[in-house]
Amino acid sequence: MKIRSAAWAAIAATLALAATGCGASEPVDEPSASAAAGGEGSTEYPLTIENCGVEVTLDAPPERVVSLDQNSTEILYSLGLEDRVAGTASWTDPVLPGLEAANADVPRLADNAPTYEVVLDADPDFITASFGRHLGENGVATRDRFAETGIESYLSPTDCEGDLIINGGGTRTQLLEVESLYTEIRELAAIFDVPSRGEALVADLQARADAALEGVDADGATVAFWFADTRTPYVAGGYGSAAMLAEMSGMENSFADTADDWPATGWETVVEKDPDVLVLGDLQRNRFPGDLLADKIEFLESDPLTSTLDAVENERYIALHGAEMNPSIRFVDGLEKIGEFWKEQNAD
CATH class of the missing domain: 3.40.50.1980 (Nitrogenase molybdenum iron protein domain)
Structure with missing residues (x-):
């Protein structure tokens, strides 16, 4: 038989609406109905998240994030946060179809890992990474070094077991579960104060996964x-x-x-x-x-x-x-x- 490649599937219509129909949250005097239901504007700050052995605390949603990996970049785009992305790096493939417009005006700092100085030149107030090697001693910079300049960082839970960093010298002891990815989506959505977009993205991925394996x-x-x-x-x-x-x-x-x-x-x-x-x-x-x-x-x-x-x-x-x-x-x-x-x- 010949190679059979399924057609690329774009993010579902519900996600497109979630990504384009919801702007960045704005301060309001009274909680809206959306906020009361866990929608946009419902994250309470200061927000503290335990992330791969590091306590991350934010007083407000980040305004300028540098994403050190394609994986985290595409999550941010899928959450409709491209206007907050100050730079990207470490690409293995063209951007996910359906996200080309989101990616069009975002600076690519490097095709692979950027230097610490290049990252700082993008003037970020937040760093995301999918792989711990970027946030280690021989990577872009350690999380402590970023913190010294007032920049909080977030590492995907898919790359750690507690405080053991897989692509930072550690070795997995158990099979990766998709729930770790869903945790990343929900936590990034909470960090940027768009939790309902995170739930929409998770729901879409779950539905597509079920459909892909049916029969x-x-x-x-x-x-x-x-x-x-x-x-x-x-x-x-x-x-x-x-x-x-x-x-x-x-x-x-x-x-x-x-x-x-x-x-x-x-x-x-x-x-x-x-x-x-x-x-x-x-x-x-x-x-x-x-x-x-x-x-x-x-x-x-x-x-x-x-x-x-x-x-x-x-x-x-x-x-x-x-x-x-x-x-x-x-x-x-x-x-x-x-x-x-x-x-x-x-x-x-």
């Missing part, structure tokens, strides 16, 4: 997720976001016994495991050999070793963008593509 029967098929690099391929370990996709869709991750999110392995190991299906990262960054989907397929089908894989011989590929294999709102786009693949398989 899907993967029957425990084994799968390997290949993110990047033809020399020493980075594959999905047993506890990260891609492993969560496998679990949710009823597939068995061939590298479930590996704790790291994206361990580097050898092709001999992949061939030995001989997964039924290969999920291939369709990355647009083109930083490493095999980032692009076409390059991955060419390598798999021409290499004397990998060409013997049953999944290669039968072209059982599922193409996912890099952001769909990372903890982000795009997990549901990944589920939709996986669901479509298996629905077509079951129909054959």
